[in-house]
Amino acid sequence: MAKTIHGWLLGATLLSGIGGAAPVVAGQAAKQTAAQDARARAAAIVAKMTLDEKIALVHGLFPPMAKGKTPNELIPSAGHIDGIAHLGVPLIRESDASLGVANQIEQRKGDVATALPSSLATAATFDPAIARAGGAMIGAEARAKRFSVLLAGGVNLTRDPWNGRNFEYLGEDPLLSGMMAGAHIAGVQSNHIVSTVKHFALNAQETGRTVVDAQLGEAALRMSDLLAFQIAIETGKPGSVMCAYNKVNGDWACENAHLLGDVLKRDWGYRGWVMSDWGAVHSTAKAANAGLDQESGQELDHAVYFADALKADIAAGRVPMARLDDMVIRYLTGLIETGAYDAPANDAQSIPYDAHAEVAQRAAEAGIVLLKNDGDLLPLARTAKRVVLIGGRADVGVLSGGGSSQVRSVGGAPVEIPLTSGAASSFARVTWHASSPLAAIRAAMPQAQVTWIDGRDPAAAAAAAKAADVAIVFATQWTTEAQDVPDLSLPDHQDDLIVAVAAAQPKTIAVMETGGPVLMPWLSAVPAVLQAWYPGQRGGPAIANILTGRVNPSGRLPITFPASPTQAPRAAPVGLDRLTAAEAQAAADPGHASDHQLASFPVDYAEGADVGYRWYEKTRATPLFAFGHGLSYTRFAYRNPVVTGGAKLSISFEVVNTGRVAGADVPQMYVAREGAATPMRLAGFQRVMLKPGEAKRITLVAEPRILADYDTALPGWRIAGGRYRVALAHDATDRALVSTASVTAATMKP
Structure with a gap:
């Protein structure tokens, strides 16, 4: 399977179902027939239902607040939808989230799970096989704990480096994010359970997340955030899509007819169901007619919209009965197509936690990024006799991100700090996983x-530090759902600590456990920097293996690190200065913003489709570290590139390990139409493992939609014929190998 996933070179096979853009892949017709059969089967089941039975399936409970509302067992978790026994419709239990089976503040006493590293760490592997393995692992644990739906598959693009939820997502590039999310989703669903893809769409900041109105034009939205969702849905085929809290261009995402009806269901032909985020529903008839199929966690909404109110709207003709039938058919179709319908997760199973921990460790090791290594300070020399570790609670564990994705990992939490204030205080704690870097080193x-x-x-x-042979400073930055960081500096005066240590010890290494980019005013004085992200429950051994050279670092940045906050499109969270502390908490608290009568406020994403590294190229800003950057303990060279144009744009070349140790490289293909003002875009990549001196010839094929622009008049994708520049690169700023080729004009459906 790994070979197959590695071979997903982002070419035309992604466009199966996009009319005329790609050849029919083997088995596609059979899959389409199976999908049609699933919907027909779902429709036959719905035809036997009473109105009340249909209504019962389009709204779900939030178990912590739903005592006495069902005769069935309520597992403390995210969601619960009763089944219909006489029709064979299974009871469905839902759990957060992307990094493991979540148990945020230990609602389920003593229940542990395997914690993956943060999604940014997985994205940094540039390896869909690793994303799939992680998804398969957490999906197996979810099923073993009797959950049939994982609220996983976060694919929102990083538009701002200070977003508190960046660690849950997969970076700033739509191609990388979409491919990695799709692989993760496919892994989860290989267990015959459902994964969502979320949060649809433009859920790009946590400040005021329930009232913010994200503003972005149609073409730019299709070429950035929506493209990430489109690729993830095509490759992962999630059973459900979760709509977001925010507004998009004036309409709430969960009642946005353009997003849910025009884009998702009409243009993309999506067959599963749209569930709301918890507390994201604002209406009954408008939401249902726009395309929302299920109200999730109804207790967190201001009212229960899809129960008696929906029944009344159907009786009054405000919502057609055909729309209700479609809502339920889509719900059952998602369950049937993933296997969750016929193989319900009813029985608890034992979990091979030791084997699963290995999956988490491999992901962490492949995702850690060596940012700097002057003088080849790393790997640590075997001659070092005195090593001092400083800060970060590295004696007991590694930091994790907060919010709904929080996993109570195997081994427990050696440090857990309750929050006394802030928007996340009701459901998040500052938590470390019990994986000691000190013990591992x-x-x-x-x-x-x-x-x-x-x-x-x-x-x-x-x-x-001065008394040691080498000093390793562990710097931490905790980020969480519901709160953005106010700035990009390390908290608690850690910059001063690093400056002091580096002044005393020239052999200083900084290990960064952060939710995303941070500023590094001390960078020139520190010879080696390791970006460890939130490395998960085996983070200690993973960091130790990288530092000592047992594992050769191979991670690449999925997100640009700015040299200053002014380089980003916005230097601080929009709205942070306009909300009081109480308002900020209310605006992040699902379902309660309306209690405080908070008005929506706009965020104008003026960068359009030029997200992340494209913005830096467009504004000619030099980042601290570029998207795609990452060092190794060996060296790689690219030789004999051959670019081929025509109906497809591709580049074939040799990757050579010119060093003395085995390692993995990630060649990247960036493209732009010659003479166009638009920045170059990532169009292909592949992770390649090579022995010392080994060479492999590979071919990267450009994803056609990356070559194209979205034409709202068509409507659809339009590839302008002519010559295109192709950069074979180590990162988004590398232009050492640039070739050109002519590409044939083409159009594709939305």
Whole structure:
């Protein structure tokens, strides 16, 4: 399977179902027939239902607030929808989320699960096989815990580096994000359970997330955030799409007829059901007629919209009975196509936690990015006798991100700090996974004396660093759902700590456990920097293996690190300065913004489709570290590139490991039409493992929609004929190997 996924070189096979854009792949007709059969079967089941039975399936409970509302067992979790036993419709239980089976503030006492590294870490692998393996693992655990739906598949693009939820998503590029999300979703659903894809769409900031109105033109939206969703849906085939809290161009995402009806269901032919985010419903008839199929976690909405109110609207003709039938048919179709209908997750199963931990560790090791390594300070020399670790609670564990994705990992939480204020205080805690870098580095370096100090006193830390052969500072930045970070600086004066340590010890390494980019004012004084993200429940061994060279770093940045906050399209969260603390909490609290009578406010995404690295190229800004950047303990060269145009644009070349150790490289293909003002776009990539001196010839085929622009007049995708520039690159700023080729004009359906 890994070979197959590695071979997804982002070419025309992604466009199956996009009229005329790609050849019919093997088995496609059979899959289409199966999908048609699933909907026909669902329709036959719905035809036997009473009105009340239909209504019962289009709204779900929030178990922590639903005691006494069902005769069935309520597992403390995200969602619950009763079944219809006499028709064989199964009871469905839903759990968060993308990084494992969540148990945020230990609603289920003693229930643990395997915690993957953050989604940004998985994205940094540039390897859909790793994303799929992680999805398959957490899907297996969800099923074993009797969950049939995982609220996974986060694919919102990073538009701002300060977004508190960036760690849950897959970066700033629509092609990379879509491919990785699709693979993750497919992995989850290989267990015959449903994965969502979320949050549809433009859920790009947490500040005021329930009232913000995201503003972006149609063409730009199709070429950026919607393209990520489109690719994820095509490759992963999620049983459900979750609509977002925010407004998009004036309409709430969960009652946005253009998004749900025109784009998702008409243009993309999506067959599953649209569920709301928890607390994201604002109406009955408007939402139902726009394309919302199910109200989730009804207790978190301001009212229950899809129960008695929906029944009344149907009786009054405000919602056609055919629309209700379609809502239920889509729900059952999603369950049938994924296998969740015929193989319900009714029985608890044992879980091979040790084997699953290996999956999490492999993802962490492949996603850690070596940002800087002056003088080849890393890997740590075997001659080092005294190593001091400083800060980050590295003696006991590794940091994790907060919010609905929080996993209570195997081994428990050695540090857990309740929040006393803020929008996330009701459902998030600052939590470390029990995976000690100190213990792991000691095990990997038995010849050395490895110690740890907390770093609270910079002078004491500097003295300890000076007495050692090498100092490793663990810097942390906690981020969470419901809150954006106010700025990109490390909190708690950690920059001062790093400056003090680096001044005392020239062999200083910074290990960054952060939710995304941070500023590094000390970078010139620190020879080695490792971006570890939130590395999950085996983060300690993963970091130790990279530092000591047992694993060669191969991660690549899926997100640009700015040199200053002013380089980003927005230097701070929009709305942060206009909301009081109480209003900010209300505006992040599902279903309660209306209690405070908060008005919506717009965020104008003026960068349009030029998200992330494209914005930096467009504005000619030099980032701190570019998208796609990542170093290795070996070197790679690209030789003999051959670019071929015509109906498809491709580049064939040799990748050569010119160093002395085995390692993985990620060649990247960027394209732009010659003479156009638009920045170059990532059109293909592949992760390649090579032994020392080994060469492999590979071919990258440009995803056609990356070559195209979206034409609202067509409507659809239009590839302008003519010459295109092709950069074979190590990162988004690399232009050492640029060729051109002529591409045939073409159009594609939306």
